[in-house]
Amino acid sequence: MAGHRNKRLQEEIRRDVSFIISTKVKDPAIREKIVVTGVDLTNDLSYAKIYISTGGHPELLDSLKKAAGFIRKELSQKMTTRITPELLFEKDESLEYGAKIEKILADLNKESKKNEENS
Secondary structure (H helix, E strand, C coil), rough: HHHHHHHHHHHHHHHHHHHHHHHHCHHHHHHHHHHEEEEEEEECCCCCEEEEEECCCCHHHHHHCCCHHHHHHHHHCCCCCCCCCCEEEEEEEEEEHHHHHHHHHHHHHHHHHHHHHHH
């Protein structure tokens, strides 16, 4: 039962933090280029690790970390739990990793087609 509640809260936090970043953060670079991809929440709700994609702009992660207090305050107004978790922002490498794998597979596919044509 606690696992289901934790997953529901993770999704709620992901949705709310995404909304706060896109509407209430004043920095337009953060609003336009940051995408929240996932949230991991500790069982005691004290920490939420928020995975973000920076769209190829790693410097935005530092700006977002500076705005963490503001985002947490806004999140506390939306959440119905007694505790608002401390927000830890982490870069989500999965999108870049997926793009890298796609490129490698495309290159291998081109190579195999070249080898078939030359034989």
